[in-house]
């Protein structure tokens with residue numbers, strides 16, 4: 001089997017590197033300066049244990065497909081549709097992404113779709129260089145067929161992911177795990193806006209409570225942090241890699257790179273969408289979605305909004 005990792009950034013780069021180290025055939029798909037660096041110098045993976053430069057083939061777009069290809073999609077959700085353009089729709093696609101919208105978007109064009117719930121703290125440091133902060137494993141990945149079930153390919157993908165540096169598990173209800181992860185990722189926008197300001201956890205908790213109430217009302221199941229933690233256990237302890245200040249999670253990194261877009265429409269925005277579908281107001285997640293998008297569009301630095309400003313915007317919206 002050949003794993004084609006589309007979007008070989010923080011998560012995709014780490015997954016591609018770990019699969020390659022586990023002895024699998026891997027192709028990394030990237031673009032711009034990152035692609036040029038991968039092609040010229042290989043992928044440098046920095047972990048708490050070691051730094052290795054891996055010679056993994058790279059491409060900057062679709063290549064002639066093989067029967068045994070599996071696409072691992074690891075772009076931000078806003079790039080899902082464009083990143084898959086040109087890839088044959090008879091290939092299986094596994095979405096190693098946050099949020100719960102990707103699998104459905106992909107299923108419009110591809111009939112074999114898998115969800116991967118990704119617990120893998122990682123950072124795309126510069127072109128060609130990725131850091132994965134988990135120790136002793138870089139990440140825990142739950143794999144399942146979308147919308148539900150486990151088939152032979154899901155077993156194979158989980159097994160292959162688990163061969164080197166990652167923990168791969170199958171789940172018959174992978175979207176339940178991804179909804180649990182979505183609740184956790186509602187904090188991404190808060191971190192991107194106010195950084196690690198003391199007291200920010202209160203805002204995050206209000207956003208999560210708003211979302212949990214909505215998921216309950218909509219009858220959507222989600223894994224709990226306790227369930228997740230009991231599986232993750234000590235397998236993915238986040239270590240500060242010497243000499244690398246982590247900064248923040250994936251949304252924080254989008255702002256730090258000045259990429260002009262952020263995943264908020266698919267994280268807090270997923271709650272806003274669901275609220276609209278069910279006629280339930282979601283003022284807290286609405287403000288977080290809107291402000292994160294504004295920050296990204298205006299290329300404002302991460303963490304530069306005072307917590308008091310964010311709190312006042314939320315209070316104002318809740319009172320309206």
Ligand SMILES: NC(=O)C1=CN([C@@H]2O[C@H](COP(=O)(O)OP(=O)(O)OC[C@H]3O[C@@H](n4cnc5c(N)ncnc54)[C@H](OP(=O)(O)O)[C@@H]3O)[C@@H](O)[C@H]2O)C=CC1
Nearest residue numbers: 007009010011030074075079083097098120121122124250
């Ligand atoms: N980083 C983390 O710690 C974690 C992230 N996640 C989730 O994983 C997913 C990926 O996040 P992350 O790895 O952080 O994101 P990154 O931005 O680091 O990586 C995504 C990569 O996809 C590339 N890309 C986008 N469109 C295309 C395209 N058409 N062709 C080729 N490459 C493309 C981007 O290129 P460019 O830079 O040019 O846009 C970027 O290099 C997200 O859903 C995120 O929420 C989940 C758990 C942890």
Ligand SMILES: CC(C)(CO)C(=O)C(=O)O
Nearest residue numbers: 118119120121249250251
């Ligand atoms: C919080 C974290 C790192 C968990 O893996 C994540 O999901 C993200 O950065 O988006």
